[in-house]
């Protein structure tokens with residue numbers, strides 16, 4: 014039986030979405046004096062202002078019809094109930110259990126794994142591994158991007174340990190850390206869901222070699238495994254107490270809440286990590302409970318689909334006006350593009366609307382002086398997200414933070430209002446959409462809620478597109494070909510261009 018049952022209703026709803034009259038943002042504000050209160054959502058210590066998007070009551074009604082046709086309620090329920098919604102891999106999707114949401118047995122297992130993490134952190138703090146100053150975290154993709162973001166965003170001033178996250182197989186990345194860290198005071202966390210990823214295994218081996226070379230007595234004894242494949246870690250000789258497992262049903266790009274978040278838990282301390290989880294849980298509750306027109310992830314997905322499917326936008330830009338969130342666009346690239354960068358629906362048919370946006374971004378105010386020219390005057394439509402914290406955490410003159418916020422707000426206003434000039438080169442068309450996400454301060458709870466918001470928005474986009482957001486077969490072909498080249502560079506059956514490259518560089 015087809016998994017997408019209501020095809021005719023879905024097509025009709027999309028038609029309804031496309032048929033909504035186009036109005037400018039200026040018109041929308043003029044026509045509805047309540048616009049701000051209807052399109053601002055305050056939840057989980059975050060404020061989402063969607064009012065500078067072209068959503069109005071008519072579009073919301075059309076999108077709600079689409080949501081219903083796509084069985085959103087049932088699919089959201091199935092997600093939280095731990096049903097096997099990742100159909101191509103026959104798996105449930107249970108990262109929310111790490112935040113206390115979901116089937117009781119799954120939540121209990123997550124708590125047990127967290128308890129193991131906590132015990133190991135306490136052992137490290139108590140000096141079981143001698144004096145430890147540094148943690149070298151090795152992983153890639155979802156096993157690196159989350160930890161990297163958390164460490165950079167939350168532990169700049171107050172990190173209890175010095176953490177470096179290395180993902181790239183390029184030796185430059187590891188070598189840079191080797192220069193900084195004392196091998197005798199370093200622990201190595203090898204993070205890999207599968208514990209087979211080639212780059213991670215090679216980097217782990219080189220870290221062990223580095224320790225040996227510097228006379229560390231038992232390098233293997235200083236290795237910690239963060240994995241959903243504990244058997245593989247055991248095979249590599251890692252003692253059970255140093256294996257921090259997590260469930261197979263947690264996708265790599267959703268895993269920072271699990272043992273993969275170990276470096277953040279170590280550097281922040283357990284209370285800080287718990288606040289991150291609690292922030293995520295607050296967003297989970299909002300996503301489950303709020304009506305679509307007041308539901309931040311759902312409204313964001315409506316805007317995504319509108320700009321993508323109706324207005325033809327190809328990308329969206331994420332600009333945090335906060336230096337500590339400079340890695341957020343990289344994290345979100347994997348979350349959104351690996352989840353929804355697909356071309357077939359749940360029944361294996363080609364999808365009829367464009368899939369995920371290309372996600373990109375930067376930090377304000379830097380980006381203003383680099384890429385905002387195109388955003389204000391280029392020919393492409395790029396919906397923008399501004400993210401900022403009201404409270405400053407630097408100790409400089411408050412004018413710094415005021416200037417930062419002033420700029421964030423000014424950019425959103427300028428994109429929307431535009432300005433005419435008799436010289437076309439100096440004219441700004443305006444009517445360009447943006448969403449502003451404000452938090453009182455950047456702390457673990459707020460960041461947890463923000464990340465969970467993006468997860469649920471990604472899920473909702475997947476539902477509206479009728480796709481499975483939780484597999485990633487697109488990455489496999491390239492991996493296979495890399496193996497083929499590595500194994501037999503001389504006779505790999507490749508195109509002439511690739512053969513010539515191999516001959517030139519890999520002899």
Ligand code: F6P
Pocket residue numbers: 153154155156204205206207208209210213265266351485488
């Ligand atoms: O190649 C893509 C991918 O499978 C991601 O989905 C994943 O986050 C990353 O590789 C790392 O995988 P692992 O955690 O198994 O090493």
